[in-house]
Amino acid sequence: MEKFSTHTGVVAPLKRSAVDTDQIIPAVYLKRVTKTGFDDALFANWRQDPEFILNQPTFQHASILVAGPDFGTGSSREHAVWALRDYGFKVVLSPKFADIFRGNSGKQGLVTGVITEDEVKAIWAAVDAQPGIEMTVDLQARTARVGDLQVGFEIDDYTRWRLLEGLDDIGLTLRSEDKIAQFEARREAWRPRTLPVR
């Protein structure tokens, strides 16, 4: 995973609440067996509407998404994060994220920052006043700046640390392998086993 420090890019306002993962990437795109190349699948149904924000030339290369509350609800599909990432998004800001989506994001280097609804509206207003305006996101300081507007965002310390360091979860866990083995030695006999097949 690449280290994340600061990022500057075009902000796309997604003026909707409760954007579920079926909207971020419809199920028909989940059939692929690769982990990349999902850029065309992002918001696939909505992108058929020529008016949709990402179809407007100004926002086609946006890398920061600012959305209404309850972003990423529904299905656990990590493809939602891959689609955002492959399209070029580095940051999503929203007043509230669904748990699984947020967890998945942290593992793929996508920053999810929580800001207030008023701040979301202020950013949307700034973009409406100047479409194509860029935002700078500083993960160390947990701030996002667009024009004269600066907001602080919330992200937990552990995820932030991992994103800043670009650390892989499995490698981190395997540092505790001896503890895992000790735990396994204590497990009771009645606990389920899939093998041998019965």
Place this chain on the structure above:
Amino acid sequence: MSTTIPERPRTLAEKVWDDHLVVKGEGGQPDLIYIDLHLVHEVTSPQAFDGLRAEGRPVRRLDLTIATEDHNTPTLDIDKPIADLTSRTQIETLRRNAEEFGVRIHSLGDKEQGIVHVVGPQLGLTMPGITVVCGDSHTSTHGAFGAMAFGIGTSEVEHVLATQTLPLKPFKTMAITVEGELKPGVTAKDIILAVIAKIGTNGGQGYVLEFRGSAIRSLSMEGRMTMCNMSIEAGARAGMVAPDETTFAYLKGRAHAPTGQDWEDAVAYWRTLPSDEGAVYDAEVFLDAAELEPFVTWGTNPGQGVSLSDAVPDPASIDDPNERAAAERALEYMALTAGTPMKEIPVDAVFMGSCTNSRIEDLRQFASIIQGRTKAPDVRVMVVPGSARVRLEAEAEGLDRIFTDFGAEWRFAGCSMCLGMNPDQLAPGERCASTSNRNFEGRQGKGGRTHLVSPLVAAATAVLGRLASPADLPTRVEA
């Protein structure tokens, strides 16, 4: 793994968490939690196996891992090659990965194949006091046994395959207490739809829900699974029901349930799991079972529901501006007008299936209503069992004849029209009464319109061709 037993009264969820603690996280770091059972399917695993291969890592515990094919599998002509090329690729990739890494797999045509959340319990692998994960949000289903079960993303699938653990922050706990007796015709599905409408689709965020109270205790395991299954639709990570005699009776004798002394040890431990007297929950919600009626959704998220005897709500009456806008958008998508009685809404299709309601008891309930009645003309009715074993059981009981005599299509097992990854989809504009779990835009097919209902409401709707409960049906002529 009773290492330390704190004096403080604990909830069911806290007990299971404490007994799976491998490393306690310090200074804001997550805990490392051991995973007892990992269920794998074709959609969220290919990239995880790829990751293992890239790093040269094996699957740590093949004996705690099991795979099946469900999301993409066709429900017709299962002996023929899968027509959709990408579906076929995904299933063939799972088979190759299972073979290469040595993972137990139940493929299409095998009698244990089926929806992963139906397969685990029916094999007796799902049991109280264990941790269960799967790359699917409806893993919450297994919480019905008093297990801590939750959906994970593909990176986490890879993490569990490699380490049999997950780094996790403790969840908060929410008690959902449902006391009293349900009216006839009101089922677990109606309770959970009412819960979601009450707390909202994100009301459970960060929580493990524990369903308690006399109405929950009186539910069968299938009913408890339906409730826990849809916990995720309230935004919760998991749902749980404390294990009791109903749980033990369901488990005993199943292929992978403990036997002999192991069974005795297990039951003794399982009896210690229910939340202690005085245990404190972070939040509590109460419902009166006697007030509940058959429930149905009118919108495009599972929280947008009302009693079947109510009407489509008026967005203007909703105070919260976000919810109001969402309701307006939902009514437009659903092509519904505020004030229309729900029971006057005609449907084009009825889908009986999904990990929410495709177990044998669900099929029996559906059959009990349609038996001796005739399907409404022009309504397409699909019955899709949750697993190949459920299909065989239903056929042994003669339910298949009831379905086909009624005019319903009797299919092979899989996720099917719940999410339309296989050919089972709604056409644009088609309206469906569905026993599944999500009514999102386009979920059952692009432009398709979904009303979530119980198997009983689905059956009555199939008879009348409009949303209905069994109480609305004319008395049947006894054969």
